[in-house]
Amino acid sequence: MEHKIRVLVAKPGLDGHDRGAKVVARALRDAGMEVVYTGLHQTAEMIVEAAIQEDVDVIGLSLLSGAHMTLFIDVADLLKKKNIDDVIVVGGGIIPEEDVPKLKKAGIAGVFGPGTPCDDIVDFIKKNVKR
Amino acid sequence: MFEKKELEKIKRERARWEKTCYLRLKNKYPERKEKFENLSDVEIKNVYGPDDISNLDYLKDFGFPGVYPFLRGIHATKYRGRLWTYRQFSGFGSAEETNLRYKYLLDHGETGLSVAFDYPTLYGYDTDHPMSRGEFGKCGVAISSLKDMEILFDGIPIDKVTTSMTINGPASIVWGFYIAMAENRGIDRRIIGGTIQNDILKEYIAQKSFIFPPEPSMRLIVDTFEFGYKEIPRWNTISISGYHIREAGSTAIQELAFTLGDGLEYVRWAVKRGLNIDNFAPRLSFFFNSHNDFFEEIAKYRAARRIWARKMKELGAKKSRSLLMRFHTQTAGCTLTAQQPEINITRVTLQGLAAVLGGTQSLHTNSMDEALALPSEKAARIALRTQQIIAEESGVTDTVDPLGGSYYIEWLTDKMEEETYKYFDRVDKLGGVIPAIEKGFYQREIAKAAYKYQKEIDEKRRIIVGVNKYKMDEPIEIPILKMDEKGEQRQINRLKKLRKERNKQKLNRNLNRLKKAAEGDENLMPFILDCVHSYATLGETCQVFRNVFGEYEEPVIY
Numbered sequence: 236m237e238h239k240i241r242v243l244v245a246k247p248g249l250d251g252h253d254r255g256a257k258v259v260a261r262a263l264r265d266a267g268m269e270v271v272y273t274g275l276h277q278t279a280e281m282i283v284e285a286a287i288q289e290d291v292d293v294i295g296l297s298l299l300s301g302a303h304m305t306l307f308i309d310v311a312d313l314l315k316k317k318n319i320d321d322v323i324v325v326g327g328g329i330i331p332e333e334d335v336p337k338l339k340k341a342g343i344a345g346v347f348g349p350g351t352p353c354d355d356i357v358d359f360i361k362k363n364v365k366r
Numbered sequence: 367m368f369e370k371k372e373l374e375k376i377k378r379e380r381a382r383w384e385k386t387c388y389l390r391l392k393n394k395y396p397e398r399k400e401k402f403e404n405l406s407d408v409e410i411k412n413v414y415g416p417d418d419i420s421n422l423d424y425l426k427d428f429g430f431p432g433v434y435p436f437l438r439g440i441h442a443t444k445y446r447g448r449l450w451t452y453r454q455f456s457g458f459g460s461a462e463e464t465n466l467r468y469k470y471l472l473d474h475g476e477t478g479l480s481v482a483f484d485y486p487t488l489y490g491y492d493t494d495h496p497m498s499r500g501e502f503g504k505c506g507v508a509i510s511s512l513k514d515m516e517i518l519f520d521g522i523p524i525d526k527v528t529t530s531m532t533i534n535g536p537a538s539i540v541w542g543f544y545i546a547m548a549e550n551r552g553i554d555r556r557i558i559g560g561t562i563q564n565d566i567l568k569e570y571i572a573q574k575s576f577i578f579p580p581e582p583s584m585r586l587i588v589d590t591f592e593f594g595y596k597e598i599p600r601w602n603t604i605s606i607s608g609y610h611i612r613e614a615g616s617t618a619i620q621e622l623a624f625t626l627g628d629g630l631e632y633v634r635w636a637v638k639r640g641l642n643i644d645n646f647a648p649r650l651s652f653f654f655n656s657h658n659d660f661f662e663e664i665a666k667y668r669a670a671r672r673i674w675a676r677k678m679k680e681l682g683a684k685k686s687r688s689l690l691m692r693f694h695t696q697t698a699g700c701t702l703t704a705q706q707p708e709i710n711i712t713r714v715t716l717q718g719l720a721a722v723l724g725g726t727q728s729l730h731t732n733s734m735d736e737a738l739a740l741p742s743e744k745a746a747r748i749a750l751r752t753q754q755i756i757a758e759e760s761g762v763t764d765t766v767d768p769l770g771g772s773y774y775i776e777w778l779t780d781k782m783e784e785e786t787y788k789y790f791d792r793v794d795k796l797g798g799v800i801p802a803i804e805k806g807f808y809q810r811e812i813a814k815a816a817y818k819y820q821k822e823i824d825e826k827r828r829i830i831v832g833v834n835k836y837k838m839d840e841p842i843e844i845p846i847l848k849m850d851e852k853g854e855q856r857q858i859n860r861l862k863k864l865r866k867e868r869n870k871q872k873l874n875r876n877l878n879r880l881k882k883a884a885e886g887d888e889n890l891m892p893f894i895l896d897c898v899h900s901y902a903t904l905g906e907t908c909q910v911f912r913n914v915f916g917e918y919e920e921p922v923i924y
Contacts, residue, residue, distance in 0.1 A: 248499070
C-alpha cells in the first residue's frame with residue numbers, strides 16, 4: 236500500500252488565529268494525507284515531541300502574530316538539535332517578503348503567504364517530502 | 367405596507383414581466399451565473415419589488431430614526447448631527463512607540479483611540495514571561511503595568527478623547543490600569559470615556575485569546591458591568607464582537623446570530639446576578655465586521671439594531687437607551703490581499719461605505735499593507751483619509767438611513783433577522799451559548815464556512831482581484847513597518863526596576879486580598895484597582911486569577 240503522507244499542523248506560541256491552520260488541515264486531509272492538528276499554544280518542544288510521537292513527514296506551522304522569525308526558527312533548530320532530518324517544515328501566515336529567504340535559510344522548506352491556493356501547499360508537500 | 371389590491375396588481379405585473387421581458391432577454395443572453403448567492407448562501411433574486419416586503423409594516427418594522435425598533439438608526443439626526451468616530455485600531459512595539467503613533471493619528475484628524483495589545487498582554491503575561499518569547503510588541507503594544515499605561519497615554523487628553531481597548535481575558539485588570547492612570551493624572555474617573563472589549567464568549571468561539579474557564583470569566587465581566595455603571599458611567603464595559611467570528615471564517619448571518627446570541631447571554635448572566643437591566647444595558651456596545659458583499663453588510667447592521675431592540679424589550683428593558691444597539695465597525699482584515707496591496711484601498715473604501723450606510727457609530731478602516739505586516743505610518747494615514755473622504759466629501763451623510771425603503775435592502779434585512787432567530791433556536795436546543803461552545807457547535811459551523819469560502823476561491827467560483835484573477839507577477843513594493851529593536855529590553859528593564867522599587871508589603875497585602883475576594887463572590891474591581899495602584903504587574907494580578915479560577919482548554923476541532 237502506498238505510504239500516506241503524515242502531517243502535523245501546529246500553532247506555535249500565543250497566536251489564536253487558527254482559521255488558516257484549520258483550512259489547510261482540511262485541505263491536506265481532503266488531498267489524502269493523514270493530518271494531526273495540535274491545537275493552540277504549542278511550544279517548540281511540544282511540537283517536535285508531537286512530530287516524533289505521530290511519526291510525521293511534515294510539520295506545518297501557522298502564525299499570524301508576526302513572531303515567525305523566532306517561533307518558526309525555534310522548531311527548525313530543535314529538529315536539527317535532535318538530528319531529525321527526514322521531516323520537512325513548512326509555514327504560513329502574515330509574513331513579509333523580506334523574511335522569506337531568512338526563514339528558508341533557517342530550515343523552513345516552504346513559506347506560504349495570504350492568497351496561496353491550498354493546492355499549491357499540497358503540491359509542494361508531495362514534491363518535497365523526504366520519505 | 368401596500369394595499370391588498372395594489373399588491374395583487376404588482377404581483378400580476380411581475381409575473382408578466384418575468385415571462386416576457388425578462389425571460390426573452392435571459393434566453394438570448396444567459397446570465398453570468400446559474401444562481402446568484404451572497405456570502406451567506408442566500409439566493410438573490412433578479413429584482414425586488416413591493417411584493418417582496420409586503421409582510422412588513424412601516425411603523426412596526428421600520429419606524430423612524432431614534433424610534434423603536436431602531437431599524438433606521440439609533441439617533442434622530444444621525445450623521446447630520448455628529449459624524450461617526452474615526453477610530454483606528456493601532457499599537458505595536460513599546461508604549462513609547464505607540465504613544466507617538468497615537469499622537470500622529472490624532473494630529474491627522476483621528477477622533478478616537480483604539481489600543482491593539484500584543485499577545486503576551488492579551489494572555490495576561492508580562493513581557494519577561496517565558497510564554498512571551500518572540501511576541502513582544504508584534505501584533506500590538508506590550509503593556510505589563512500601570513507604568514506602561516502611563517507612558518502609552520502621556521500627553522494625550524484622555525478627558526476629551528475616548529479610548530477603546532481590545533482586551534478580553536485580562537480586561538478588568540487592563541481597565542484598572544487605565545482608570546488608575548487617569549486618577550494619577552488628576553482626572554475624575556466619572557468623566558473618562560471609552561470601551562473595553564471584554565467579550566470572552568467570542569474568544570471561545572473564534573478569537574481564542576481566552577484565559578479562564580467560562581464561569582469565572584462571566585463573573586469578571588458582570589463585575590465590570592456593575593462597577594461601570596456605578597463608578598465609570600461613561601465607559602462601555604463590553605464590546606460584543608462579531609468581528610473576530612467573521613474573521614475566523616463565518617458567514618454574515620452567523621456573525622450576526624452568534625454575536626447577538628452572545629449579547630443576550632451576557633444580559634441573562636447580569637440579570638441572574640441581580641443587576642437591573644436598565645442600569646447596565648445602556649453601556650453594552652457592539653463591534654461588527656465589514657466584508658465584501660456590500661448590500662449584505664448594510665442589511666446586517668440594520669437587522670442587528672432591530673433584533674437587539676426587540677429581544678431587549680422581551681428581556682424586560684424599559685428605558686429606550688437600553689434598547690439601542692451602538693456599534694463599532696472594522697473593515698474585514700481577512701479580505702485584504704498581500705498581492706497588489708494598493709488595491710486594498712479600494713476594498714476598504716467599499717467596506718467602509720457599507721458600514722456607514724449601515725449606521726455605524728465608529729469606524730476603523732484597514733491599512734493596505736495589513737496582509738503583510740503591521741501598518742506603516744503612511745498606510746495608516748491613507749486608511750484614515752479614506753473614511754474622512756466618505757464622511758466629509760461623498761454626501762452619504764446628509765440624510766439618515768439613505769437605503770431605507772430599498773426593496774432589496776429591506777427584504778435582505780428581514781431575511782437576515784429570520785435566519786438569526788433560527789440560529790438562536792439551534793443554540794437553545796444545545797442548552798445555551800456556553801454548552802454550545804463546549805460542544806464545539808460554533809467552531810464547527812465557522813470552520814465549515816471558512817473551508818467552503820477558501821474552496822470557492824481556489825476553484826475560482828469566487829473572484830478575488832489580484833489573487834485568482836487579474837494576477838500580476840511583480841515584486842511587492844510596500845514599505846514595511848520597522849520597530850525599535852531596543853523596545854523589548856527597555857520594557858524588561860522597566861519591569862525589573864518597578865518590581866524593585868514598589869512597596870512590597872502593600873503589594874502583597876493587596877494581592878492576597880484579591881485572592882480572597884476571587885475565592886468569594888464580591889465584585890473584584892475595587893480589589894483589582896488596589897493591586898494596580900500598588901504597581902502589581904499584569905502577569906502577577908492575572909496569576910492570582912489563574913490560581914483561583916484555573917485555565918480553559920478548548921476542544922480541538924477542524
